[in-house]
Ligand code: SF4
């Protein structure tokens with residue numbers, strides 16, 4: 001700390017989150033987090049309104065050395081800084097807004113699925129959908145892939161992802177050709193492949209990820225793993241208010257049944273006879289979209305809750321508010337199982 | 339209807355448009371003036387008896403009365419890439435002529451829309467730095483000592499007086515794309531050694547006293563409100579002078595900032611006096627906490643303030659634009 005400065009502040013995009021056992025600081029700009037003891041979490045709650053000397057006094061000057069060392073460490077590691085004008089460095093507003101009626105859509109396809117893609121994409125445009133994921137569990141015709149790529153090229157969707165069952169016609173050249181025409185296609189994941197590899201397409205056209213894992217149905221989804229944590233403003237703010245997987249999501253499963261996500265049981269009609277638009281104000285759907293982490297058992301006490309995604313399809317028990325079953329973390333012991 | 343002048347690839351415009359759709363308000367975006375496949379026609383009549391403007395895009399036909407608000411986001415791309423003549427020199431002249439002509443048309447639109455509420459003003463797009471600094475003085479905003487000179491002795495004397503000085507472009511210059519690399523003009527320290535290498539007279543440059551900063555502030559001004567961001571350059575040498583030149587692996591810290599009220603008050607009267615209802619303002623806060631005005635960019639990027647500070651400025655702009663609007 002600079003000698004002339006009286007206050008220590010975390011940068012307002014470095015936000016402490018308290019867990020049952022320990023806490024973390026989430027750096028939403030640099031996409032990183034660090035563990036801190038809960039005592040420091042409590043101290044950090046005071047820094048905005050109290051000078052460092054006042055904070056020390058609150059703890060009867062017992063921790064003076066520890067507090068100095070911690071603040072110094074946080075400054076050296078660039079989580080915070082010292083200042084005399086904390087009132088000019090307000091906290092980050094954690095609101096989350098979107099102008100889209102739905103932000104993301106999943107289409108699950110099998111070899112028998114027969115969808116009117118033109119109609120679906122035009123509905124998605126009308127709802128100003130931003131992201132599309134196309135998944136297949138059986139070999140599907142390349143014509144379908146080409147068609148979807150063409151239909152989405154002038155659309156509102158600026159992030160398109162394919163997760164497909166590999167077969168010999170799905171080559172790098174094939175994808176290079178379609179991505180060249182539609183740069184909104186970001187990532188291609190091919191499962192049931194012959195080998196595990198990642199191939200970069202030329203001219204920064206993106207990556208193709210080959211995986212030997214066999215995916216036979218939508219039940220592969222919903223895995224929670226620390227490698228998937230992501231500390232950024234979008235996820236952190238959306239997680240404060242909404243379900244960070246399901247919010248503003250709609251999908252169709254392989255039969256064309258409209259669901260919030262293909263793995264959920266409840267269907268709200270078939271894409272052939274139910275306009276998507278008629279569902280965006282459905283109370284039940286809105287309720288599912290709104291299940292944020294503070295309502296979910298166990299997760300609500302977990303320090304990772306705003307950087308970890310959620311899953312509402314594969315749960316520990318019948319209760320819709322129970323913890324995702326595919327998560328191995330226990331915030332009460334701060335241990336990952338196996 | 340809200341009329342928007344912008345460029346084809348401006349992402350901020352896309353987001354504002356999406357918010358306008360959210361509020362169910364009609365808008366038309368013009369990315370290009372001059373013949374193009376973005377077909378629109380317009381008819382402009384400025385005779386004494388009738389002053390008129392018709393505006394047509396695709397199947398929609400508007401008269402000036404339909405336009406409730408105009409947003410001058412960016413100067414539209416003036417012409418398509420054209421290939422007219424094998425004589426490159428002649429082609430360049432022709433392109434330049436058409437460009438100037440289109441610019442005049444753009445400005446005359448603005449003249450025609452004078453009584454329509456608007457955001458931005460194409461006639462003030464390029465107010466010079468010196469003009470801005472004079473205005474800043476008038477409104478009692480501290481500015482760095484500044485000279486423009488083409489003379490070596492003047493520059494040496496300025497350097498002697500202020501010890502550490504910087505040079506920067508007098509006008510906002512375009513970026514250059516050379517062999518796949520981007521070259522952008524930026525601010526840099528001027529060393530004694532560099533000056534001694536100069537001829538006695540040279541192309542005029544703008545020099546300023548170097549300000550030992552605590553941090554920088556970028557503030558987006560919108561109709562009386564300030565949305566500010568503090569930029570803490572990290573210890574990295576590279577970013578110490580101009581954050582645009584930052585090092586990817588070591589980005590500067592960008593967080594919300596609230597300008598002191600007395601600074602906002604002066605800046606507001608400065609903006610009102612210039613006739614700007616929006617713009618991106620650059621400020622340096624020195625080690626003593628003094629806020630020093632650098633410049634305002636009337637069509638500055640607000641995306642780079644909006645996202646890091648979670649301000650949703652595109653939404654704020656949309657709300658401003660529809661103030662004068664009833665639903666379609
Ligand atoms: S709720 Fe679970 S299964 Fe459904 S999309 Fe999200 S993570 Fe996948």
Ligand code: SF4
Pocket residue numbers: 224298299300302303304305306308309310323324327328329330331
């Ligand atoms: S307990 Fe909940 S929030 Fe914590 S890691 Fe597991 S799923 Fe994520």
